[in-house]
Amino acid sequence: MKIRAAVAVTAIIASCAGFTSALAQTGESPLRIEITEGVIEPVPIATARFVADSEAAAPFAEEITSIIVDDLVGSGLFRNIPEQAHIAKITNFDSPVQYSDWKAINAEALITGSVEVLPPETISVKFRLFDVFLEVPVGDGIKFTGSKSNLRRLAHKVSDVVYSRMLGEKGYFDSRVAFVSESGPKGSRVKRLAIMDYDGANVRYLSDGRSIVLAPRFSPDGSRIIYTSYESGVPRVYIMDLNTLQSRELVESVEMSFAPRFSPDGRKAIFSLNKGSNTDIFEIDVATGNFRQVTFGNSIETAPSYSPDGQSIVFESDRSGSQQLYVQPINGRAKRISFGDGRYGTPVWSPRGDYIAFTKQAGNRFHIGVMRTDGSEERLLSESFLDEGPTWSPNGRVLMFFRESRGEFGAPFLISVDVTGRNLKKVPTPEFASDPAWSPLLR
Secondary structure, three states: OOOOEEEEEEEOOOOOOOOEEOOHOOOOOOEEEEEEEEEEEEEEEEEEEOOEEEOOOHHHHHHHHHHHHHHHHHOEEEEEEHHHOOOOOOOOOOOOHHHHHHHOOOOOOOEEEEEEEEEEEEEEEEEEEEEEOOOOOOOOOOEEEHHHHHHHHHOOOOOHHHHHHHHOOOOOOEEEEEEEEEOOOOOEEEEEEEEEOOOOOEEEEEEOOOEEEEEEOOOOOEEEEEEOOOOOOOOEEEEEOOOOEEEOOOOOOOOOOEEEEEOOOOOEEEEEEEEEOOOEEEEOOOOOOOOOOOOOOOOOOEEEOOOOOOOEEEEEOOOOOOOEEEEEOOOOOOOOOOOOEEEEEEEEEEEOOEEEEEEEEEEEEEEEEEOOOOOOEEEEOOOOOOOOEEEOOOOOOOOEEEEEEOOOOEEEEEEEEEOOOOOOOOHHHHHHEEEEOOOOOOO
C-alpha cells in the first residue's frame, strides 16, 4: 500500500480464506501505516457499491456503502474515488477482482461487499478488502449480522476493520459521544445530557433540562456516565445507567463535588470536592460510596484524569500561582509538567498513554493542545476565541472538543481534529453542544 509524505509503511499480506467472525479480527493488522507528522496525502480508495441480494436489500446496501465512505474519508486519511469513475462494476460479490480496472483509476485499495435481508428484521453484511497494487486480498472476508435498527453500527464496524487493516491500529467509528445539548438564548440556556454516534447521528436525550448538567464521562464499558448536576441547587456528582436512564447522587457530602471521571477499571472515580476556598481531588469507590482524599494543600485542584493503567492522575492546579498541569502517582507527590506561556486546564490522558490533551489560554486566545506525559513536545492543534474540553477517540488518534463563537449570540459547537493537527472539522448536532466525551468502542 503506497502512502505519500511523512508516513512509514509496513505491508504484511494475508490470504483470503473464507469468512471469519468479527471477534476473530482482534489484533489483525496485515497492513500497517504509521502516521508520524507532516501533511499526509490521503490514500485513494475505491468502495464499490455493496451488492444487494434482493430488491428489499437495495436501500440498505446503498446506505451502508455511503456510511463506510463517509467514515473513511472523514478520518482525513483516505480519499474516495467516486463511483462514476469506476470502470468495473461489482454485480456479484464472489466474482474475481479485475485489478487492472482499479489500477487504471489509481485506486490503491478496494472494498467490495454484499447485503442480505433476513427475516424478520435482520441484515447480514459481507465484505472484503483488496490491495490493488499487489493484487491480493488483505485478510479474510468478514460477515457482520445485526438488526435493521443497527444498520449504522454494521457499517461502522466494516469501517473499523478497514481502518485497522490499513493502519495497524484500532478504529474509532463504532463509538458514541456523550455531550451537553444546549438550547435557548445565551445566559439562560437549557442544558440536557445527550448521546449520539461519533459522527453526530442518532442523537438521544438523557435528561429533561430542568437542572444544569456538566461534563458527562463514560464508564470503561460504556454502560454508564458520570457527570455533574445542579439538581440539588449546588454542583454534585451523579451517575447514570444508560440502559434504564436511572441516576443517583454518587458523592454524598454537604460540600460541592464536580469534575468526575471513572477509573480505567470502572470500580472507582476521581472528582473534585470544594471545602470553603479550597478544592482538592478525591477518589471514590463507586459501589460503596467510600471516598478518600488524593491531593492536599491550600490551592484549587480540579479536572483530574487517570492514566490508562490507573496508577497516576493528571490535573490542573493553581498551586504555583497560575493554572498549570500536574502529574501525580495516585498515592504519591505531584510534579508540574506545563511551563509554557499562559494558563493550562482540562487535561485528559490519551488511551494510548503517550499524550495528555489540554486547554490552553494564552492572551485572549484559547487552544487545544497535546504534550507528552512529562510535559515535553507541547503542540497546539487549534486556536480560537474559546476552545475547551478535549476528549480522546478510543484509539487515541482523534480529539473532539467544543468551540464557542464570540458575541451576544455566541454559542458552543463540537469540533474534531487529528492528533497531528490535521482535518479540523465541525461535528453536526441538532442544537448547540458542549462538553463532549468519547465512549470506548461499542461491544
